[in-house]
Amino acid sequence: MAPVITELYQKGRAQEFGLTRECFAQMLEEIRKKYLPAEASLAETLALYSSLRVEELVLARACAAGEERAWDAFLTRYRERLYEIATYIAKEASTARELADSIYADLYGIRERGGERLSKLASYMGRGSLEGWLRTVIAQEYINVYRRRRRLVSLEEEGEQGVQFVAPAPSPAKAVDPRLTAATDEALAELSPEDRFVLASYYLDSRTLAQIARILGVHESTISRKLEKLAASLRKRILAGLGRRGMSREQAKEALEVDVRDLEIRVRTRLQETGHPPFFDKKAEGPLAKG
């Protein structure tokens, strides 16, 4: 193990940023404990160490330790990039600048705990590139900020629109058949994590095929075919599950395809299309009001 650590130490140019070999070895040990179980073999440890981006890891840890030369190198490489990423994620200039400044402060470590500067760069573990990690950190911060802000804005908007005074929607007259719920849960539990991720990304998150493919590192057409197969497979399994639970083929199909929630949405949509106004809108009363 010592030769490997020495080799990685030299590869990471840690000495240029004032990082000792002991500190470097300690850093590797911290990473090993975070991502590998205690009983991990030597081969697994070596494989983990070999996959690390040691040069970027050394830079980030040196920045977190307050090494000025490291920080200068970091700013040279990533300052502009930081703002570009924030602009891409936020899609709006002011939000992007606010986001980038917030991240910059976290990376630099303005906050202190017990006299020690807390830098977000200390949490970089070298599993991926430093830029990719920055992108993820900015995205995470954006979601947290946007959600907080959206939550606040939505409450204000709801108050202006009178939504808060709207009566809650009545619960469906007919509940979902528990046999359908059970059969669906059973079929979903049989999915592999990747298959479920693809389904959830597409049907819940409304992600594009390209985005899903990029995350998984496959071609877009692969995702398209996978979704087709999964949809067909789920139907088949759920129908089989409903059959095992005492439903006939026709009953199972009807239970699966005709959902009471769909019916409710269709009725509401249809009413809106035919132009029936709300009760409190006087202008729409027409002849009856005059009569």
Place this chain on the structure above:
Amino acid sequence: MAELPTSIIARLRDTDKLSDHLDPNLISALVENSLSRADRARVLEHLAYCSQCREVGALSLPEGLDPASSPSTTLSWLSWPVLRWSMAAACVLLVATVVSLHQRSRSRPLELARTQTAAPERERPAPAPVPTVEEQDKALRTSRDRQGAHSSRPIREPSAARASTRSPASTAQESEVASVDVGAEAMTVRNAPTASNVELDEVVPGRAKDVLEEPRVVGQSQAQAKMSPSAMAIAKAQKIEPRWTLTSDSTLERSLDSGNTWETVALPSQARFHVLSAHGMDIWIGGAGGALYHSVDAGKNWVQVQPVAGGQPLNEDVIGMEFVDDDHGVLTTSTNQRWATEDCGQSWQRK
């Protein structure tokens, strides 16, 4: 895209809640495909149930991944559909090539066989131009005119007719010609004569049977050396000998390849020759005025023979000749005399 029933989507959403979230290091490593297989599976397992981490992952994708401008939407050479059809086309091309090569290899043995059978003929002296039909007819008519009152001779097969003799009717010519050693021969080669030539060479009764045999070539030529071993063995066994013919204008022709090609052999005298008799490499020719010549090397060198019997030389036209072997032969003259020899022409008896 296939529609998923609302019930399924609802259950997906209901079970899609996790409080703990992924380390940004792992999300970024997943997007960059830097995780081990085991780590990737664990990360995906979390992402399958955590909408927030999925959103982080989607947002952290590199720029230029807008659906409208996504590079993955454009087909590249490595994309699956292009690769799939390219592989299919490559398979079709491969099959077609294999079939073509197989058919070519099957036809090659036939070509080799034809090549081998034709090799002996090709390697022999260059073929002469084929006589035109008019030339052959002219020769045929001339021969018939010459034969005139003579009794008809049975016509033999073309392959056996080459070495036969004719029975002409021409004026006798007396001449004493010293032995002539014909060295270089002025040769013109002709292609194999056609069936019309058969009538030029008629069978003389008692003709030596060797003319009925397949012509044999003595010795192994260079051409035969290039033949296949089996063909060479056959040639040796057959011992192919020259074939001969005398045209109506007294031109002697020889074939060394079973009649496929012919070459003119220079004659030692200007006399008109009417008959010949060949046996192996031996050939006798006789003609007007008792002209008689003998060659033991297939016409390369000639020796004039003057038959004398009872002190009287042969001066009549030799119109018939038959040598059964190298020593024994009989001449027939235009006056119906028969001259016989038993010692290769050294002595003669008139019968």
